[in-house]
Amino acid sequence: GDSVTQTEGLVTLTEGLPVMLNCTYQSTYSPFLFWYVQHLNEAPKLLLKSFTDNKRPEHQGFHATLHKSSSSFHLQKSSAQLSDSALYYCASSGGSNAKLTFGKGTKLSVKS
């Protein structure tokens, strides 16, 4: 079946440094890829999505490029902010089924 592997556990950064959270996937189909962000005591929110190879969607300073050749969809931001501290999930959705396969989540902690 489909699977998503992302940077696990806690990533701690100093404010102003770049953010990169890794995500790779395995899928029988050519999937849609998503990043979700979940702040403390809130619901997950859709941050980015992509289906097209080598396109780079952006939102709130974050971007991610889908590379089908390496099955990757890494999340990046040039300069971390304190408000970026949250739990981030990478997810994929393939075929005619819109079910999402989630990674285990990466907790990002940005400190001043």
Next chain:
Amino acid sequence: EAAVTQSPRNKVAVTGGKVTLSCNQTNNHNNMYWYRQDTGHGLRLIHYSYGAGSTEKGDIPDGYKASRPSQENFSLILELATPSQTSVYFCASGDRGQYFGPGTRLTVL
């Protein structure tokens, strides 16, 4: 953005009791989903639906039932609640990308 609401937002239940969690979406999405979220396990899919009258088992369906009486409404039912079902439950809707409700915090004593 899609509007998904859940009720109740918090619930305390007794072991062996019946619990119904409700979800409503107003964006005419065909697909709806129920997840639970526990520390160390991330988001796990319990049941989902492709439209009114349909329900499908997700990855962890044991101990849960689901009901989709209309396009807008999707319920999760715990017939005999157990303490292991203490968790935060999220409903989501969406046909390519999912939009989550605010969550229900369920405690089973």
